[in-house]
Amino acid sequence: MNAPLSSVEMIRKLVSFPTVSRESNLDLIDFVREYLKPYDADLRLTFDDDKRKANLFATLGPRKDGGIVLSGHTDVVPVQGQAWDTDPFTLAEADGKLYGRGTSDMKSFIAVALALLPEYVQRGLQSPLHLAFSYDEEVGCIGVGRMIKDLTAAGIRPQSCIVGEPTLMKPVIAHKGKKSYRATVRGLAAHSGYAPSGVNAVEAAAEAVAYLKRMARRHRDSGPYDRGFDVSHTTVHTGVFHGGTALNIVPHDCTFDFEFRYLPGDDPEKLFAEFKSYVEQTLEPEMRAVYKDAGFEIALMSQIPAMDNSPETAVVALVQGLSGQNETGKVSYGTEGSQFQAAGIPTVICGPGSIEQAHKPNEFVSLEQIGQSEMFLRGLLDKMCDQ
Numbered sequence: 001m002n003a004p005l006s007s008v009e010m011i012r013k014l015v016s017f018p019t020v021s022r023e024s025n026l027d028l029i030d031f032v033r034e035y036l037k038p039y040d041a042d043l044r045l046t047f048d049d050d051k052r053k054a055n056l057f058a059t060l061g062p063r064k065d066g067g068i069v070l071s072g073h074t075d076v077v078p079v080q081g082q083a084w085d086t087d088p089f090t091l092a093e094a095d096g097k098l099y100g101r102g103t104s105d106m107k108s109f110i111a112v113a114l115a116l117l118p119e120y121v122q123r124g125l126q127s128p129l130h131l132a133f134s135y136d137e138e139v140g141c142i143g144v145g146r147m148i149k150d151l152t153a154a155g156i157r158p159q160s161c162i163v164g165e166p167t168l169m170k171p172v173i174a175h176k177g178k179k180s181y182r183a184t185v186r187g188l189a190a191h192s193g194y195a196p197s198g199v200n201a202v203e204a205a206a207e208a209v210a211y212l213k214r215m216a217r218r219h220r221d222s223g224p225y226d227r228g229f230d231v232s233h234t235t236v237h238t239g240v241f242h243g244g245t246a247l248n249i250v251p252h253d254c255t256f257d258f259e260f261r262y263l264p265g266d267d268p269e270k271l272f273a274e275f276k277s278y279v280e281q282t283l284e285p286e287m288r289a290v291y292k293d294a295g296f297e298i299a300l301m302s303q304i305p306a307m308d309n310s311p312e313t314a315v316v317a318l319v320q321g322l323s324g325q326n327e328t329g330k331v332s333y334g335t336e337g338s339q340f341q342a343a344g345i346p347t348v349i350c351g352p353g354s355i356e357q358a359h360k361p362n363e364f365v366s367l368e369q370i371g372q373s374e375m376f377l378r379g380l381l382d383k384m385c386d387q
């Protein structure tokens with residue numbers, strides 16, 4: 001049997017793996033596999049196309065239908081360009097806080113679950129406990145889709161799921177959906193002294209981005225609204241823009257990335273269709289009057305479905321009881337919870353740390369939050385094990 005690790009020691013170990021999404025997570029997955037071996041866990045791995053990344057799904061306790069999934073993603077966002085006061089992949093403790101990349105989003109939840117496993121096994125699980133650790137959540141919740149597809153094919157049917165994203169240990173039952181796109185604009189180069197003979201891809205892209213901004217303002221000012229969300233309306237955002245080579249050259253190409261983060265019930269296809277109609281009916285005719293091959297190509301980059309669980313479900317009541325919270329919340333960021341929900345597994349989001357610390361330099365989680373997470377999972381232990 002493994003020598004027991006405290007939650008803080010386990011967080012320290014997991015943070016030490018630099019599992020930025022563009023890199024492999026296999027060293028972390030191999031560590032978890034070795035850690036689980038003494039606990040008689042059934043392990044399932046699903047890989048990306050290049051076999052550089054893997055999801056791990058583990059089942060402990062009785063092998064039967066049902067049970068609870070504790071879910072977390074193993075990847076983290078990059079640290080380049082951020083002013084960290086400490087090494088982001090070496091856990092630092094100060095003033096009741098643990099600093100390091102992934103402490104809030106979301107290796108601490110995974111670490112607490114792993115650290116408490118010896119207690120679960122010693123007490124004797126009466127229903128299955130599943131651990132679901134995924135890759136590539138930060139770039140579009142990609143890995144979890146393969147994991148869920150594998151579970152469905154294998155006939156594994158958990159009863160419910162808790163996704164440990166940072167919520168300050170408050171139950172969250174809904175989040176927005178997201179669809180992100182890359183627009184590639186093709187123009188026609190020319191000398192800037194003869195600009196009308198060319199097609200300026202940067203200007204066409206800028207007009208398209210300005211239209212997206214008008215859509216964003218309309219949703220901000222006119223809704224629809226759901227006041228349960230911290231940002232109560234659908235948002236439209238452009239985050240990346242590249243184009244042009246020199247000021248005296250009419251730019252022949254440009255790219256920009258944009259996204260819709262939409263409320264449950266709002267239709268992302270309708271949002272995209274509105275934007276595409278503007279491009280096709282207003283921008284492209286003018287561009288093609290000069291150069292017939294000019295225009296836009298818009299490709300879907302990633303998508304995360306919206307999640308909207310009923311507050312009346314059993315898993316919501318369970319998480320409310322374990323967390324000591326009567327209220328439930330809704331958040332504007334996306335999670336893997338919507339994919340578990342879509343697969344017929346009722347899901348709640350609840351984990352240590354604050355989303356306000358995620359993706360920032362000097363990311364941290366408080367020791368108080370770790371303590372609350374331990375209390376939460378020990379309460380779950382009482383529900384799942386022999387008394």
